[in-house]
Amino acid sequence: xxxxxxxxxxxxxxxxxxxxxxxxxxxxxxxxxxxxxxxxxxxxxxxxxxxxxxxxxxxxxxxxxxxxxxxxxxxxxxxxxxxxxxxxxxxxxxxxxxxxxxxxxxxxxxxxxxxxxxxxxxxxxxxxxxxxxxxxxxxxxxxxxxxxxxxxxxxxxxxxxxxxxxxxxxxxxxxxxxxxxxxxxxxxxxxxxxxxxxxxxxxxxxxxxx
Numbered sequence: 001x002x003x004x005x006x007x008x009x010x011x012x013x014x015x016x017x018x019x020x021x022x023x024x025x026x027x028x029x030x031x032x033x034x035x036x037x038x039x040x041x042x043x044x045x046x047x048x049x050x051x052x053x054x055x056x057x058x059x060x061x062x063x064x065x066x067x068x069x070x071x072x073x074x075x076x077x078x079x080x081x082x083x084x085x086x087x088x089x090x091x092x093x094x095x096x097x098x099x100x101x102x103x104x105x106x107x108x109x110x111x112x113x114x115x116x117x118x119x120x121x122x123x124x125x126x127x128x129x130x131x132x133x134x135x136x137x138x139x140x141x142x143x144x145x146x147x148x149x150x151x152x153x154x155x156x157x158x159x160x161x162x163x164x165x166x167x168x169x170x171x172x173x174x175x176x177x178x179x180x181x182x183x184x185x186x187x188x189x190x191x192x193x194x195x196x197x198x199x200x201x202x203x204x205x206x207x208x209x210x
Contacts, residue, residue, distance in 0.1 A: 001162040002026075002033040002184065007146055008093075008155045010039040010073035011066075011104070012049045013056065014174045016097035018155045025180045037090050038142050039077050041070045045154045053104065060104050069100070069107050076112055078138040079126045091119055159183060 006022060008015035019037070026033050046067055053060065060066055073096050081089035095115045100107045116123040149158055149170075157171045169183055 002031055003036070003160040003162060004033055005036045005038055005145075005149070005158040006155065007038045007040055007149075007151045007157070009045050009049050009070065010041055010077060010093060011070050011097055011100050011107075012045075012154060013052050013058075013101055015155045016094065016101040018157065018175050019094060019097075021175050021177050021180060022157065025177060025184060029181065029184055031184060035090075037077075037086075037093060038145060039074050039093060040142060040146055040151070040154055041074050046070055048154065058103060065107065066104055069104075069111075072112055073097075074139065075135050076116075076126055078135045079128075079131055080116075080121060081138065082131055082134050083125055084121060088119060088121065092116065092121065095119065 004022065004026075006019055008019065022035070026035070049070075050060065050063065050066065073093065076096075077089050077093050080092050092115060095118065096112065099111060099115065113123045116126060149156075151158075153172045155173065155175075157175050158168050159171070160168045171179075171183075
């Protein structure tokens, strides 16, 4: 049984590809797993993603709009998780990311509502101020989890094998599909090789989300 945590920027350029790669690897290996999406955004995360987009030759017309979109997607995710559950929240996040990952200029103020509509979600319920307290608390819990796992870069993936030796593998940055397949096949989550260390893979003490 694998427990996988994916810490992502809600609209990050590499985050969508990382999430798809992990879900594909899980399906390819047909393994029993629990997947936790943990969206994180702050000034540092936003600046890093803007730099990555510039390296990919993306030119954003409005940086303030990018910041607004990042926090909007974050709050929408937690609201959907509260109202509709984790599965719908993940679907929303993936759809939102897919729309803007290759070119943020595809973003419009109506995008969030349209994504929700496509998933048969009531967007007015999602932005209802009555659930603001829950959303704030849920966001804070994710921040605490990132601090507990010492997550320093976004995206970061942490893999635990519940049947192994209770160590975890931490992967920073985009996750290559072949590397992920190798790690998941390693049922003990043993110490990484020298080659893995070069790819920013490291072991961490086992922690559980309670």
